[in-house]
Amino acid sequence: MPYPSPSRIPSGPRRRTLLASAAGVTVLAGCSAGTDPADDGPSATARARARAALDSRGLLARYDAVLAAHPALADRLRPLRAQVAAHAAAFEDGTTRTPAPSASAPKPSAEPVPAREKDAVAGLAAAERALADRRARDLLKAPDEVAxxxxxxxxxxxxxxxLLAEGAR
Structure with a gap:
């Protein structure tokens, strides 16, 4: 007796595809030993880490803005936000951290958060995707440890x- 076909074909990449992509990115990082030795000094490493930390902090601010505007999304977004915070900390480890802005310091202008939760989550998904793509390109030029x-x-x-895009559907 044949098995019935699934009623819904999942859209987007499958878990295997994501894992294979992650493995491919890791292999590329291992192959980055061809970077210019002159660029592999502490200053190049510190610059790359600081830039990546700043990017993670910007993404973290975006999560915070969405959570402030849509508290009902907290259970769904907090685990991802926590990982982004851990990424920022990992990039900042061993670098000179910039002090947190004081309450009187002007805050950078943030993108407005969409009024609809679905649109806010879709915006986070797009921001995550764009940053992941940029990091995949940057790792080819980064010193080995940072790559x-x-x-x-x-x-x-x-x-x-x-995960964000699938949940926004």
Missing amino acids: RLLASVAAAGAAHAY
């Missing part, structure tokens, strides 16, 4: 984008 970290965080960001 490996960028590869890992890019894979996590791609997974976040997928």
Whole structure:
């Protein structure tokens, strides 16, 4: 007796595809040993880590804005937000951190959060995807240690984008 076909064919990449992509990014990071030795100094590493930390902090601010505007999304977004915070901390580890802005300091202008939860989540998915793509490109030029970290965080960001996009449907 034949098995019935599934009633719904899942859209988007499957888990195997995401894992294969993550493995491919990791392999690329391992192959980045061809970077220019002159660029592999502490200053290049510090610059790459600081830039990546700043990107993670920007994404973290976006999560915070969505959570402030849509508290009902907290259960769904907090685990992803926590991972983004951990990514920022990992990039900041071993670098000179910039002090947190004081209450009187002007806050950077943030993108407005869409009024509909679905649109806000879709915006987060797009931000995660864009940052993951940029990190995948940047790891090819980054010093080895940072390239490996960028590869890992890019894979996590791609997974976040997928989870957010699937939930926004």
